[in-house]
Amino acid sequence: MLRITPQSFRNESEVESKLVVQYLLPALGYTQDDWYQEVTFGSIRLDFLAFAAQVLPFTLDANSPLSLIIEAKNPRVNLDKYVRRLNQYLVRLKVRFGVLTNGVSLRIYEENRGRADMIFQCGGEEIQDNIERIRSLIGKDVIKKKVSPAFPISSTSTQSSSTQSSKKSMKIISIYHNKGGVGKTTVAVNLAAGLRKRNYRVLLVDLDSQANSTFAAGLVKFQFDEEDTLKDNNGPIQVRSAPGPD
16 A cells, blocks of 8 residues: 655655655545646646536536645645645635645645635645545545536436437547656647548647647747648647636
């Protein structure tokens, strides 16, 4: 069984992978389909964003389906420096709970009338001993019960089969890997181009704050105009970046 040892976290990346991805999110009941890493909303860039329920329509209001923000920091930094920023994230995105951790410490905050109140804190070595308490505060099943019934949950949709069959099917292909530099952007852009050449309608969604897919698709000018041959070679590929909160 994985044992949390703060001394083993050398940097922010290891806090993210070893603590958040490998232990915390699964322990809270979140599957890989429930959370997203490095999510951008305008000027806001989140380390992790988790959904207790996939709710349609998606809105940023009091009934927002966004459930939990997790911000992972370097083990050597003081978490007090990031409380104000987390508070802004919770308020602007209408998220009720947020987690700050650097592996050495873990804090849980709850948004309360425009202010982030800390409702739990423990040391890194105490996380596993307190996991039931943590789950009772921000576990997927616990937060899911708080989702407004006014919004239909997609997994329990009551649409008739005739209505569903009348809609054109759309396949969603996600390219994900926790590590950088492994070819996610290259695969996504070339796959989109290949499908377009087969006369499929393709929507390439660029969720990376570096916007490399947008650049590779030719929507950002190359340094030299003669190198910009991607649009001519690949046809009209639509690229959309993540929308801002407004």
